[in-house]
Amino acid sequence: MVFPSNQPLLELYHLGRDYGTVKALADITLTLPPGRIGLLGPNGAGKSTLLKILLGWLPPSRGTGRFMNVELTAPPAIRRQLRHLVGFMPEADAIIPGLSGVEYVAFAGELCGLPRRHALRRAHEILNFLDMDEARYRPVETYSSGMRQRVKLAQALVHDPLVLLLDEPTAGLDPAGREALLQLLERIASEYDKSIILSTHLLADVERICDHVVVLAAGRVRAAGQVEQLKDPRGSRYQLQISGNDTLFAQQLQLHHVAILDQRENGTWRVVAPADWTPQRFFAVAYQSQAIIHRLVPDEETLEELFLRMISFNNMDDDAKLGNHALPLGESG
């Protein structure tokens, strides 16, 4: 099965999935190009259901869609073919107690159709790549959280998939472990040209490695697009880092009708300027008040703020409030 890289990774048209009377996915229309995509949403947003549909575990209840050129409404045998192209790293442990790390990864390779000898060779290769030295010969049930995450990533990568589906990959990791895993994912995506679909509720992870984001809430897409495009530029809000006579600088700014929102001890200020204000005028004010501006940047909305803003809408009738952020990614990006 071959997937041309110039085609969209995922196209969904009014896709929905019900569990009895519960609508896990209500109506999703979305086009995503290959790349690093973050799937954000609170619990019960429909992230897991969407991943199950992408993995071919569940057919949609309504609507259509294509994932890597495979119809999501196709018979199960055809949908299963998708898993040759996809590596899935589940949130749950999903280990086989009694097997060593290398046996576990080689077994994953065999299940994906790799001959036994090649599967073992690739298992060693990928575990080297993930920097698992002698630990690979230990039973997987004795691994720490970080090592379990790595071995789960290894089993997802062993058959050289084009797309990695990662379900909460940094859950349960300490900050150093989280940072290391994110570095590794960035490297896999950039150096080996793998697309990543990262389902998480940790916004910082998405902000760190994803270039696109889809915000889901109550089974609907609240926002989808490039991370930078989705963030509200907030017009005339700025972040400053200053030193020197900050008291005088604050008085001068107030005289020019610049409101100070936040003033931290390290000299970082968040301010709102009048509509006709230009950034150059900060330097003029600083010169007059004997202060030094070390850093001046527009104050962008954080992904967390974006997320909270998006999920605060209760239903799709609020699309008007969302403006063009609710556009499918292909159109907005």
Added chain:
Amino acid sequence: MKGMNTQLSLKYSPWQEKTSRPYTAIAAIGRISLLLICRQRLFWGLLALAMLAFFFFLYGQYLMVWINLQFAHETVRIAGFSVNISQLLRFLDRLALQGTAHTYANFIWFQGYILVILLCFSGSHLFGNDIIYNTMIFYYSKPISPWYYFCGKCLAIIFLIVMTTFIPATILWFEAGLLLDGLTYYTQNYLVLLGIAGYSALIALTLSLLTATTAMIFQRTAPMVLAWMGLFVLLRMMANWLAMTTQEGDWRLLDFWNNLYLCGLWCFGIDHATIRPIPQPHYNNAFLVVFLIITLCILYICKQTRLEIYR
């Protein structure tokens, strides 16, 4: 995450060769499942116990022939008592150690005691652990059908059953030929070998499905042992008591192992009237119960497969 933030110099190469057909995963799953069982010390203990029954029959057959040839009409002293050899032979006759169809049917019956414990242990390891550790997600995320997963696991169970029933029984059949009439025995009793295969196949199919089903329900070894004790010991005692009290053979249908035994005897072509203890249910009824159990197991596994996806 030791060392992962250091610069990684090693790479991994793309896979560009053809992949095998998905059903080849059945063999891989079966192999890994057996590996997991073989790594448990308890398994080797149980296997050793299973082999005891085999060696008892193996040497019992030899002893029978040897006694018949050497001391058929003599009296020997055992533990200070004079025992007439013909009396000893009558006692051994009850075990039917003459290489007849009853010999192998009895052997498989006796193996059943240790086999059920072995299967409880294996089932909880193969199926129970997969549920406890959420390993089903691992399997289902690969390009294989859920049925390949079950077939692979059942293949491992079937291997264990074959190893403890069919293979030893076949060795006993060959031994009987060597001890008795040589080629004449083999030519006259080739249908017995088919009977061994049929009985073993039936046990393998039924018990592998039953193991999968009960392991998915109970998951851990101890509750599974209790459930199987209820099924194979408690129901058996109850069935025996009811059959003896009412003289109605159909009560023995509650005894699942007896049903399998009856189906096995049918495979050997044994006359229903020679089956002991009496009364016994008819072959057809025993087959019906076994078929019902197989169907229920398959339905449960189908349902559970879907539920695991929804979880």
